[in-house]
Amino acid sequence: EADIYQTPRYLVIGTGKKITLECSQTMGHDKMYWYQQDPGMELHLIHYSYGVNSTEKGDLSSESTVSRIRTEHFPLTLESARPSHTSQYLCASSEWGENTEAFFGQGTRLTVV
Amino acid sequence: AQSVTQLDSHVSVSEGTPVLLRCNYSSSYSPSLFWYVQHPNKGLQLLLKYTSAATLVKGINGFEAEFKKSETSFHLTKPSAHMSDAAEYFCVVTEQNTDKLIFGTGTRLQVFP
Numbered sequence: 001e002a003d004i005y006q007t008p009r010y011l012v013i014g015t016g017k018k019i020t021l022e023c024s025q026t027m028g029h030d031k032m033y034w035y036q037q038d039p040g041m042e043l044h045l046i047h048y049s050y051g052v053n054s055t056e057k058g059d060l061s062s063e064s065t066v067s068r069i070r071t072e073h074f075p076l077t078l079e080s081a082r083p084s085h086t087s088q089y090l091c092a093s094s095e096w097g098e099n100t101e102a103f104f105g106q107g108t109r110l111t112v113v
Numbered sequence: 114a115q116s117v118t119q120l121d122s123h124v125s126v127s128e129g130t131p132v133l134l135r136c137n138y139s140s141s142y143s144p145s146l147f148w149y150v151q152h153p154n155k156g157l158q159l160l161l162k163y164t165s166a167a168t169l170v171k172g173i174n175g176f177e178a179e180f181k182k183s184e185t186s187f188h189l190t191k192p193s194a195h196m197s198d199a200a201e202y203f204c205v206v207t208e209q210n211t212d213k214l215i216f217g218t219g220t221r222l223q224v225f226p
Contacts, residue, residue: 004156031212033213033214035216040201040219040221041218041219042203042216042217042218042219043157043203043214043216044216045213045214048213058213059213090156090157092157092214094212096212099145099162099163099164099165099207100212101147101159101162102159102214103159104149104156104157104158105156106154106155106156107154107155107156109154
């Protein structure tokens, strides 16, 4: 079992609310990622980080923001949730180096009503 | 730019018969390639990875994949499907210099009794 955790697993929230999706890993990995996945679709990278105080936007534009104050923690925040944000959000982490696989959390399924 | 193409969005097999999930990659360099599996409401789990040490890669749960440079393919196979193999499978390539994971669109495997 990978030591990467996401909370909450499921979230239903009203439009306009601010939400934070939590992601923590205990493996000491410097690299962390957030992916967005719609049902039955591929994963799209929305944010990544190569270490503390390092954050970059991914390939898919997202209104969410991230922070990396501690190595083990990589939360994602939506300041004002909208129905278009309804999706599954997957967090992952990996070591440096070639051929290193990413370890994924179980995901947060977000529904904005 | 690197990319992967999963040639089948759905594959259906009977239990006990062979499984073939096809993946072609595009890369201007020697790529790092992975297969991940995603069971319903679960995170992604690494099945196997190509590290250039051997072209035939063995993974977990009896799966294996063969890297064929001449065909730019990395197809996933299993000699005998089990009901528990029913899931979504993703072929993944890493982006050169950034190590970001680039996902294919996924193949949903159904296994019938």
